Amino acid sequence: MNTMFTRGPSIVSRLALALFLSVVLIFVDHKYDGFASIKVYLNSLVSPLQYVASLPGQILSSSAERFTSHQKLLEDNRLLTLQAVIMSEKLQRFELLQQENTRLRLLLGSPISAPTEKMVTELMAVDNNPFSLQIVIDKGAIHGVYEGQTVLDDKGIVGQIMEVGTTNSRVLLLADISHAIPLRIARNNVRLIANGSGELDELLLEHVAHSADIQVGDMLVSSGLGDVFPEGYPTAIITSIVLDESRPFAQVTATPIAQLDRLRYLLLLWPEDAPTRPIFQDYERALETVP
Template structure:
């Protein structure tokens, strides 16, 4: 057996010596600050190791902070989107009510019926049939959506729900050739009916008398007749009027206010007499509360 490592002082003696030397060095350093220069040197020598040791923690902390900031921005963006959509819906009504207040002061006892609840929905798909203008949105029967429900964007009326699935619904756009909506001129209350032309940016006003007081640029709003679209929402602007006496009616075209070719976020309206009420999943309750409160104010 090799006894090289067993030679010399015993382990207890070595321990005692080490403790004595340690205590002596602590005393000298405390009383006389004798190791100041050595400390500086050792700190300089160890600092790169300290930096390397703390680097993973710093990277993890930075990544977590960035992820939190990104998540917060997404939540704020979603909240602001809801707020903008809710405010645009109210603004559409307020502009009309202001004009009506100036012209119909004696009829303030008959206010426009406002929807009591709204819900934001998002575009999922666009129908690729060239002869049909329809879209699919991400709200369906489980959210309380019903057939014939009014759909808006942040500008005006988009169309109505024509088919309801469990989790999504199909929307028939204003400009579809099979769609018609009763309107009235916001300037003078002349009542009209607008049919879709099959073109995304054009509506046809049917059976307009040559003597009708219409002008290019007139704003047309939903009249509320037919009990489908609530009264008072911007729908179209007159773009051309052709009065050919050889024809029984004037040829009038209008452009939808809603940007039917740029839809993303939309509003679903539930008037007071709607056949169903909005139903929101638990994860969306806060958004539903926000939308409902915004519509009621």
């Protein structure tokens, strides 16, 4: 008898057998965890295939990130180039104004401001005392920092050094309620004293006469009086003037130009008559040549 074309079990029978065996295997695996070692082996066997399958997606993702980073670098480079051109033009005007200022001071017999040495420092910590506005920076006595030293950010005056440690120092912000700074209005040289209000965005101008020539929006710069802060650094903008004749003085407030709530990199200044000189680390030597 020829059995070459003998048919086996039907498709339905095979499907039913496969389903039955699947249910049995699922039950055994769930109830007795009998295939734990086999699953580990199978996962190990399949993992290279999974890696190969996911490789195109990873390559595309990595290429997209690199392309985005490259585009961002190109855009940042373009913006920095434009800023460099703009700053170069401003520097040229500044040098011209500085020369004219020097000639005028010589004509008037007024002393010429001496060049100032400087050093970049970074914020380490912010004092969590709600009644005191202080920060800690990463420069100290080994860098030549001294008490009373002026501290700036990229906008204007931040405050002054109040305590010096070996490797760090504590800065009293100009908005602290115990801080005062002599200022003058850039527009007309009217001299004022600004006291801290205890709020980062507010200074109080004390003893301002009702007849004083002041306006909202006036720029306040350091006057150089008191031999603490060098002359001419931007400090605050007048934001409010209340003229109440029942009071002996006008109520004037100003907003610090320095971003006291977003400090990170700061600048320390050493005027010519400072009690110490800056001590640069090797990686900071380049700053000595910055004008």
